[in-house]
Structure formats: structure tokens, C-alpha cells
Amino acid sequence: xxxxxxxYFLLLAVAMLLLTSCAGHPDVPASSKEAKSMPAIFPDYCNxxxxxxxxxxNFMLPADEYEACVARLTTPDGKQQxxxxxxxxxxxxxxxxxxxxxxxxxxxxxxxWGQKAGEWLSFSPFEIHVAKEPIDEYLSYRLIEPSxxxxxxxxxxxxxxxxxxxTQIFNNEITMNDKKIGQxxxxxxxxxxxxxNMLFHVRLSNAxxxxxxxxxxxxxxxxxxxxISGGVYPSWHPTAKLVAFSTNKTRQAFHTANPNKIExxxxxxxxxxxxxxxxxxxxxxxxxxxxxxxxTWSPDGKYLYYCKSVPLPEEMRDxxxxxxxxxxxxxxxxxxxxxxxxxxxxxELVYDAASADKSxxxxxxxPDGRYLLFALGQYGCFxxxxxxxxxxxxxxxxYTGTGLNAExxxxxxxxxxxxxxxxxxxxxxxxxxxxxMIASRRDDDNYSRVYFAYFNNGKVEKAFLLPQEDxxxxxxxxxxxxxxxxxxxxxxxxxxxxxxxxxx
Amino acid sequence: xxxxxxxxxxxxxxxxxxFFGLAYPHHLHYQEQYQLFLFDWNYVWEIVRLPGxxxxxxxxxxxxxxxxxxxxxxxxxxxxxxxxxxxxRLANYGWLYGLxxxxxxxxxxxxxxxxxxxxxxxxxxLTQFSFYGLLRLPDGWVRHILIFxxxxxxxxxxxxxxxxxxxxHTFPTLFYAAWFSAIVIPLVIYVIPKSWGQVHKxxxxxxxxxSLFMLTFIVFGTLVWKNANFKAEKVMQYDFMACHQQxxxxxxxxxxxxxxxxxxxxxxxxxxAMHGMLAEHLFDYNQNGIAxxxxxxxxDATSPIPTAEAFYQLGMIYVAQRTVxxxxxxxxxxxxxxxxxxxxxxxxxxIGSYEVARKYLMALQKTLFYRDFANETxxxxxxxxxxxxxxxxxxxxxxxxxxxxxxxDHTTPEMLExxxxxxxxxxxALEYLKAYYMLTGDREGYTQLLQKLSVKN
Numbered sequence: 027x028x029x030x031x032x033x034y035f036l037l038l039a040v041a042m043l044l045l046t047s048c049a050g051h052p053d054v055p056a057s058s059k060e061a062k063s064m065p066a067i068f069p070d071y072c073n074x075x076x077x078x079x080x081x082x083x084n085f086m087l088p089a090d091e092y093e094a095c096v097a098r099l100t101t102p103d104g105k106q107q108x109x110x111x112x113x114x115x116x117x118x119x120x121x122x123x124x125x126x127x128x129x130x131x132x133x134x135x136x137x138x139w140g141q142k143a144g145e146w147l148s149f150s151p152f153e154i155h156v157a158k159e160p161i162d163e164y165l166s167y168r169l170i171e172p173s174x175x176x177x178x179x180x181x182x183x184x185x186x187x188x189x190x191x192x193t194q195i196f197n198n199e200i201t202m203n204d205k206k207i208g209q210x211x212x213x214x215x216x217x218x219x220x221x222x223n224m225l226f227h228v229r230l231s232n233a234x235x236x237x238x239x240x241x242x243x244x245x246x247x248x249x250x251x252x253x254i255s256g257g258v259y260p261s262w263h264p265t266a267k268l269v270a271f272s273t274n275k276t277r278q279a280f281h282t283a284n285p286n287k288i289e290x291x292x293x294x295x296x297x298x299x300x301x302x303x304x305x306x307x308x309x310x311x312x313x314x315x316x317x318x319x320x321x322t323w324s325p326d327g328k329y330l331y332y333c334k335s336v337p338l339p340e341e342m343r344d345x346x347x348x349x350x351x352x353x354x355x356x357x358x359x360x361x362x363x364x365x366x367x368x369x370x371x372x373x374e375l376v377y378d379a380a381s382a383d384k385s386x387x388x389x390x391x392x393p394d395g396r397y398l399l400f401a402l403g404q405y406g407c408f409x410x411x412x413x414x415x416x417x418x419x420x421x422x423x424x425y426t427g428t429g430l431n432a433e434x435x436x437x438x439x440x441x442x443x444x445x446x447x448x449x450x451x452x453x454x455x456x457x458x459x460x461x462x463m464i465a466s467r468r469d470d471d472n473y474s475r476v477y478f479a480y481f482n483n484g485k486v487e488k489a490f491l492l493p494q495e496d497x498x499x500x501x502x503x504x505x506x507x508x509x510x511x512x513x514x515x516x517x518x519x520x521x522x523x524x525x526x527x528x529x530x
Numbered sequence: 531x532x533x534x535x536x537x538x539x540x541x542x543x544x545x546x547x548x549f550f551g552l553a554y555p556h557h558l559h560y561q562e563q564y565q566l567f568l569f570d571w572n573y574v575w576e577i578v579r580l581p582g583x584x585x586x587x588x589x590x591x592x593x594x595x596x597x598x599x600x601x602x603x604x605x606x607x608x609x610x611x612x613x614x615x616x617x618x619r620l621a622n623y624g625w626l627y628g629l630x631x632x633x634x635x636x637x638x639x640x641x642x643x644x645x646x647x648x649x650x651x652x653x654x655x656l657t658q659f660s661f662y663g664l665l666r667l668p669d670g671w672v673r674h675i676l677i678f679x680x681x682x683x684x685x686x687x688x689x690x691x692x693x694x695x696x697x698x699h700t701f702p703t704l705f706y707a708a709w710f711s712a713i714v715i716p717l718v719i720y721v722i723p724k725s726w727g728q729v730h731k732x733x734x735x736x737x738x739x740x741s742l743f744m745l746t747f748i749v750f751g752t753l754v755w756k757n758a759n760f761k762a763e764k765v766m767q768y769d770f771m772a773c774h775q776q777x778x779x780x781x782x783x784x785x786x787x788x789x790x791x792x793x794x795x796x797x798x799x800x801x802x803a804m805h806g807m808l809a810e811h812l813f814d815y816n817q818n819g820i821a822x823x824x825x826x827x828x829x830d831a832t833s834p835i836p837t838a839e840a841f842y843q844l845g846m847i848y849v850a851q852r853t854v855x856x857x858x859x860x861x862x863x864x865x866x867x868x869x870x871x872x873x874x875x876x877x878x879x880x881i882g883s884y885e886v887a888r889k890y891l892m893a894l895q896k897t898l899f900y901r902d903f904a905n906e907t908x909x910x911x912x913x914x915x916x917x918x919x920x921x922x923x924x925x926x927x928x929x930x931x932x933x934x935x936x937x938x939d940h941t942t943p944e945m946l947e948x949x950x951x952x953x954x955x956x957x958x959a960l961e962y963l964k965a966y967y968m969l970t971g972d973r974e975g976y977t978q979l980l981q982k983l984s985v986k987n
Contacts, residue, residue, distance in 0.1 A: 175829070175856060179864045199698070199864070282848050282945070283931040285881070348936050470885030504889060 052096050052110045055139050058146035065138040065149035069491035072152035075480040077161035078130050079188045082122035086114040086497045087140045094141040101125050102132040119189055129156040157480050159460040161187055164516050166214055168508035172472055182214050184516055190495040195517045200525045217262035219457045219514045232528050239302050245527040250307050254294050261322045266365055267302040270321035270330055279348050290408035291351050295319045319407050324391050331360045331389045336380040352405045355385040375429030382432035388452055392459045398422055399453040410451040416444040417453045417464055442488040443479040456512050463510055474506040538743055539611050547607040555599030556766035560644050562596035563869040564861050568896040582691010585656055589649025597899050609651045610634040616658035620716030625735055628742030629715050635750035636708030642758050650694030650705050654712050660684050696863045768797040772839045777801040788816045793836050795822035800840045809964035819969055824941040827853050831860040844958050845929025849937050851877035868900050880926050884911040929956045943975055
């Protein structure tokens with residue numbers, strides 16, 4: 027009897043193994059009808075250019091239209107492999123990375139078949155181009171419901187871009203000592219893509235800015251008598267232990283019929299410089315009539331770029347900001363910085379957006395200093411809620427000391443990166459300057475997702491969505507990816523270690 | 531005696547069933563609407579991977595049935611009766627039999643609190659099951675090993691949990707007293723000398739047995755009744771009726787007893803407006819100024835929901851969406867709400883955010899009782915013609931604001947006026963606008979409105 031039981035289990039195990047292998051590497055359909063179109067896969071990875079170290083680009087066909095999907099991937103060396111599990115194509119990491127290695131500076135050919143009403147359709151093949159330049163290994167973001175005022179759980183997480191591993195940097199539950207007040211965590215920021223010097227804010231319950239200085243964690247309060255708030259939007263100086271912050275009195279208003287839904291605006295905003303070593307705060311600019319925001323350093327640390335509002339027309343100046351806000355527009359400025367004295371030079375206009383009835387926000391200079399990225403919308407400083415917001419890239423070589431504008435600047439063509447009629451915002455550069463990352467609401471107009479695009483010598487390729495192990499996750503996840511930031515290494519401090527600074 | 535004990539357990543179970551079914555049904559509805567149980571492995575894994583997760587999951591699973599109050603009452607009755615039976619089975623009580631009801635009564639008392647979660651009851655039950663099983667093992671080293679392993683497992687499935695009460699970082703004393711008693715009472719009975727529980731004369735035994743049971747029943751029964759929050763039950767009833775759009779029932783309820791709480795008055799006024807009676811009969815009912823019409827939205831999970839219902843019915847869809855979203859985010863234990871998901875799907879569908887609506891509907895497809903709604907609604911996404919013809923969504927689309935402005939923190943007559951004059955078929959907006967002027971005593975505003983109406987006509 028025992029013998030039979032063992033045989034039975036052995037048979038079962040073999041059958042399961044066979045079944046698994048069949049599910050992982052299915053056969054290509056013996057016969058199919060030509061669809062004469064590209065497959066409507068999600069995410070759209072057709073003809074994208076990807077880094078040579080990215081996680082598998084898993085995708086799926088729409089589950090409400092197709093019953094099954096099979097994909098055959100062919101590498102330049104002629105090797106082929108098929109994948110398909112229901113309507114999803116999920117590629118094992120090891121096999122995918124081998125394919126990437128074999129296709130560096132070349133392409134992987136992808137053929138897709140979809141089963142619809144019992145019949146197989148074969149789609150036009152597409153390619154995945156593999157760039158030789160890798161992407162930074164880590165990415166961090168805040169995961170949050172795209173909320174109005176209230177929120178419950180939020181977390182700052184880090185994702186290994188070469189795999190699907192996601193871990194938590196911090197969450198708002200562990201140190202929240204008053205649920206009624208709540209706790210908001212935001213604005214994670216790193217010095218030079220590294221994590222030994224970094225920070226994030228904790229607001230409301232148990233508030234403070236958590237700063238990591240050479241790996242040592244502390245919590246500080248940056249509010250001074252002479253500042254309008256503590257530090258808000260940060261930018262680490264690339265070499266010194268200095269952080270430029272804007273200080274903001276931020277408010278929100280809610281639309282009754284506008285698809286933008288929410289308007290985030292500042293009643294007042296200035297800029298400060300925080301010295302991490304001495305815990306001292308100095309004012310960079312504090313014009314009470316204008317709004318300064320989004321400081322960012324040039325990669326050499328010699329300039330501080332920032333956005334500043336242009337004065338409102340005389341007749342609008344005394345009116346409620348909730349009525350004048352659509353007229354508030356920001357230009358881009360910079361000031362030179364002397365590291366020895368911590369002194370700033372005179373203000374220089376870099377890009378005049380207001381002259382074209384636009385507003386510029388979130389500037390970022392490429393690591394080689396040759397390109398400037400920013401988000402451009404019609405008004406305001408919070409373009410992540412503006413449907414018209416797009417990313418703009420301007421070669422810095424065009425800037426000769428006289429402010430550029432829509433007529434004098436020749437931006438890089440970012441059509442492959444931007445979406446039409448959806449907010450594209452929060453641009454940033456990878457540390458090698460070859461990958462642009464943005465937060466975009468293009469998939470559903472509500473939940474921000476992270477998109478990457480290859481950038482080489484002023485040419486950008488089609489953007490692609492952050493890959494997930496389960497491609498459906500981007501559809502089902504009811505969280506926004508907020509403030510995506512590249513890192514070349516993971517945050518090594520655990521959630522528990524961070525939480526200890528709140529005990530003191 | 532065994533039959534009598536069976537009857538006592540049955541009596542207890544029936545008492546629990548009748549209490550929750552008749553006197554406390556809306557507490558069960560309340561519980562159901564602040565969770566979203568998904569038949570999804572990721573959802574299950576996220577719960578069970580945490581200490582106490584199995585008890586929590588079982589609690590959540592049962593709570594989804596609270597949508598139907600009598601089913602919920604039956605589940606609670608069965609669980610509490612099971613706790614009593616297991617408490618009893620763990621020791622030989624003799625005439626102290628009545629004590630076996632103490633843990634169940636304490637749990638009943640715990641469940642009177644709307645923040646008490648059913649996972650707690652399962653944690654007690656799982657503990658008792660484990661003890662019951664372990665006591666039946668033959669003595670020896672196997673038993674010792676199994677006891678050790680059982681404690682480890684028990685820690686993971688029940689002991690280590692903290693999601694037995696909705697408010698985080700709160701110590702529900704009553705619950706832990708019940709849990710403690712479920713273990714300690716049988717233990718004490720087990721170790722005290724057998725003679726304590728023995729009375730030689732059967733008649734005496736019978737009398738003592740019944741007397742202690744009666745005493746326990748009367749003392750705890752009184753405690754349950756005295757500690758029940760019938761005021762909250764009434765508020766929850768109004769909320770439930772508004773949720774299910776039972777406008778006639780609401781009017782029947784307020785006619786029988788005038789509400790004296792804000793939610794009740796808000797719901798009453800909404801029902802009056804739905805019947806076109808608000809302006810005409812406003813002062814026939816209790817009023818609470820503007821706070822009883824369209825109250826300012828507070829940062830909690832409960833009070834904004836009926837106001838959101840009024841915003842929704844009025845056609846203030848963006849405002850309704852925000853209010854529901856905020857309410858859901860204010861749920862104290864970070865859970866999501868099936869009711870809120872449903873309304874968020876509806877509001878997104880009405881404003882044309884189909885892909886966002888799809889996300890909510892896809893989640894609702896994974897539920898037991900909202901699946902049909904999701905399946906019926908998904909085909910509407912993007913189907914402009916079908917939405918226009920839909921009796922609810924089509925009407926609400928027609929009622930939308932014609933021009934955009936920022937929503938004030940307080941509802942103002944200008945907002946209602948703008949809404950009404952965007953679509954003068956929106957009788958509800960006119961009812962609310964008139965009521966607004968009447969409640970604030972703004973005769974000038976009311977007169978001006980009548981003038982505008984006469985000009986329009």
C-alpha cells in the first residue's frame with residue numbers, strides 16, 4: 027500500500043512540475059489569424075528603449091477582451107523563449123536578465139498572440155531596445171491615496187529597479203501618537219543619489235524633519251522666529267552638508283466642476299539654507315510680495331535654481347488668492363553660490379514662462395549640467411494636479427545670461443515622454459543622465475505612476491511604465507507614486523531605527 | 531442536567547440573536563460598512579501574515595455578512611454560544627455552571643461598542659479550541675512538544691494580534707478581561723478541589739445550578755442592556771436608511787419620533803427634500819439650523835457620510851466625492867469601506883473618470899455582496915448613452931454645476947443657487963435653497979430668489 031502511496035505522490039509531483047513548466051513556457055498557437063496591428067498590451071512596452079539592468083517588463087492583454095496571451099521573445103543571438111499565463115506575460119527575473127545581457131545595444135523581438143472568443147490572433151511584432159546605460163538601481167517614492175485633506179496610511183518605500191523588491195523606508199503608523207491629528211510623511215530627499223545623507227519630513231503628530239547625517243539619524247525642527255514655516259521642499263547641496271529649502275504656507279481649494287479637482291497653492295513662500303552640521307537656518311530669499319519655491323542645486327553646487335512668482339496685476343493684488351490664483355505664474359531663476367562664505371549672488375532670470383502665459387515648476391539640471399528639465403503648466407506651482415502640465419527640457423547651452431522664453435528657447439522634443447491632456451510632473455535625472463523619470467497621471471487621470479524615458483544627446487525615446495511583477499498591479503493599486511527619486515543605493519536604516527528618534 | 535444545560539446555552543444564544551437582530555441591527559450595518567472584505571489572495575495574505583491575522587481575517591470574513599443584520603446577529607449568537615460551550619467543556623463546573631457564561635457575556639458587553647471588532651471573538655475562540663484540543667492529548671513528551679508548538683501557532687493566529695479594536699494604540703480592557711476569563715475561569719474550576727463543586731443532594735445541586743445561571747444571566751443581562759448605546763443605534767439607523775435611500779421609511783421614523791441628533795436631522799431633511807416637502811414642511815420637524823441641512827464636513831468617518839449623500843443627491847458630485855473620500859480616509863483602523871468604494875465608483879462614473887471608477891469596481895468585483903453592483907456598472911463605463919438614460923446617473927449628470935468655482939468650507943446659498951440655475955429641473959437644489967434661507971431667517975435672500983424664479987418663469 028505504502029508503495030502505491032509513494033508512487034502516487036511522485037506522479038503528482040511530476041504532473042505538477044510539467045504543468046508548471048507548461049504554464050511558464052507555453053507553445054506558440056499552431057494556427058492564428060493575423061491582426062495586422064500592434065498588441066494592446068498594458069503597460070505599453072512596444073518599441074521602448076530600456077536600461078540594460080531593468081526588471082522584467084511583464085505585461086498583459088486586457089482581461090475583458092482576451093482569454094489568453096502568449097509572447098515569444100527572441101534575442102539577437104537567435105535564442106527564443108515563450109511566456110504566458112492567462113492574459114499575463116510574466117518573465118522570470120533570471121531569464122530576463124540573461125536576455126538583456128544578450129541584447130545590450132540591440133533589441134529583443136517580441137511576438138504576441140492573443141486568444142479572443144476561442145480564436146488566436148497574431149499581432150505585429152515589436153521590439154524592446156536595450157540601451158547600454160544602466161538605470162540607478164533604486165527608486166524611492168511615497169505611496170499615498172491621491173487624497174484631498176484627510177489620509178490614513180502612507181509610506182515612503184524604496185524599490186530595486188533591477189528586480190521587484192520593494193521595502194519600506196518609513197510609514198506614518200509607527201510613530202503616530204495622535205490618530206485624530208494624523209501624521210503626514212513627505213519630501214524624502216538624498217544628497218547626490220546616495221543615502222548616507224538624506225532627509226524626510228514628518229508633520230502634525232510627532233512632527234519634525236528626520237535627517238540622516240553620515241548615517242546618523244536625528245530629528246530637527248527647522249522653524250525659526252524669522253521663517254514662515256519649517257523647511258518644506260528640499261534640495262541637498264551636492265558636496266556640502268547644506269540643504270536649501272522653500273518655506274511655505276500651503277493651502278488647498280476644491281473645485282466644484284473642474285476635473286483638476288484640487289488646487290494647491292501657497293499664501294506665502296520663501297527660501298532658506300539649512301546647515302546640517304550646525305543646525306542653523308539662514309534666509310536665502312524672503313520677498314513678502316512674491317512666492318519662491320522648489321530650490322534645486324546645479325550638479326557642481328555653484329548655482330541654486332528656483333521658481334518665483336511674477337507680480338500680479340495691480341488690480342488683483344488685494345483680492346482673495348482663491349480668485350486670483352489662476353493668474354499666479356512662476357518663472358525660473360538662479361543665484362550663484364559661494365561655498366566658502368555661504369553667500370548668494372544676484373538673481374538671474376533663466377526661463378520666463380509667464381511671458382507665454384505659463385508657469386514653470388520643479389526644475390532639475392542634468393548631472394552633466396547640459397540640460398534643464400522642468401514641469402510647465404498654465405498657472406500655479408502644483409502641476410501634478412494640472413491636466414495641461416508637461417515636462418520641458420532645455421539645453422543649458424542656450425542660456426547665455428539672458429532669460430530664455432518660449433520664443434528664444436529651442437526645447438528638446440519630449441513628445442515621446444509627455445502624455446496628452448494628463449498631468450506629467452516631477453521630472454528627475456538618473457545619476458548618469460541617461461534616464462528621465464517623471465510622475466504621470468496618464469493611465470487613469472488620478473493615480474500617479476512612474477514613467478522612465480531614455481535620453482541621449484538631446485534625444486528622448488518613448489516613455490515606459492515602472493515594471494511590476496504582476497502587470498495588473500498598476501490597475502488595481504489605489505495609491506499614487508509620489509515624488510519619485512532615484513538612488514544609487516538603498517536606504518540602509520530600518521523603519522524601527524528611524525522611529526527611535528521620535529522616542530527622544 | 532445535560533438537556534437543561536443545552537437549553538440554557540440555547541436560551542443565551544436566542545437572547546444574543548434577538549438583541550442584535552431587534553435592538554442593535556444598525557450597529558452591525560455600521561460594522562459592515564467600515565470594511566472591504568476581498569476574495570483576493572493578496573488581501574488575505576496581507577492580513578494573515580501579521581500576528582493575530584487569522585483571527586482578524588475570520589472576523590472580517592464574518593463581518594461582511596453584517597450587511598444583513600439578522601445574519602450578523604445569528605453569527606454573533608453562534609460565536610458567543612460556542613465560547614460558552616468551550617468554556618464549559620474545559621472544566622467540570624458542577625453547581626458553578628453559571629460561571630461558564632461569564633466570558634460570553636463579557637464579549638457581548640465588548641461588542642456593544644461600535645469600535646469592537648469581531649476578530650476579537652475569533653481570537654478567544656481559537657484560544658479555547660487550542661486548549662480544548664491540548665487537554666485531550668495523551669500525557670507524555672509528545673504532548674509537551676505539541677503544547678509548545680501550539681503556543682507558537684496560537685501566538686501567530688490570535689495572541690499577537692492587535693486588530694481587535696478599531697482605534698489603534700487603544701487597550702480594550704473589556705475584551706482582554708473576556709479573553710482572560712475564558713482561560714482563567716476553566717483553569718480555576720479545574721484546579722479547585724472537586725468537593726467545592728459537588729453537592730450531594732440532586733435537588734440542591736439542581737437549585738444551586740439554576741440559581742447561579744439565573745444570577746449570571748440577570749446581572750450580565752442588565753449590564754448589557756444598561757451599557758447598550760441605543761442613542762448611537764438610532765443615529766446609525768438614520769445613516770443606514772439614507773444609505774439605502776429609504777426615503778419613505780425615514781419619514782415614517784421621524785413622524786414616529788423626531789430626531790434629536792445632527793445626522794438624524796440631516797437625513798430627515800434629505801428625505802423631505804426627496805419628497806419635495808422640505809421647504810413647505812421644514813418647521814413641522816426638528817431643525818438644527820444650517821448644521822441640520824448641509825453640515826460642515828468633519829474629519830471623522832461617520833458624520834460626513836449622510837452629508838455626502840445629500841451632496842450626491844443634489845448633484846454636487848465633486849463635493850460628494852471629496853466628502854466620501856475624506857470619510858473613508860478617516861476610518862480609524864486604516865480599512866477601506868465597501869460603501870465608500872461604491873459611492874466613489876458612482877461619482878467617478880458620473881463625472882466621466884471612467885478609469886478611476888473601473889479601479890473601484892474591479893475591487894468590488896472581489897466582494898461577495900457588491901459584486902453584482904460592480905458587474906452591472908462596469909458596462910456603463912464610457913457608454914455615454916447608457917449613462918444618460920440611467921435613472922440615477924443620468925439625472926445627476928444633468929444636475930451638475932454649469933460653471934466651476936472653489937467649494938467653500940461651508941455650504942453657502944450662492945453654491946445652491948448656482949446649482950439650481952445650472953439646471954432649473956433640479957428641484958432638490960431649490961428645496962435646499964429655500965430651506966437655507968428659511969433656516970437662516972434671510973428674508974431678503976428668499977424674496978430675491980422668488981423674484982429670480984418669477985423672472986425665469
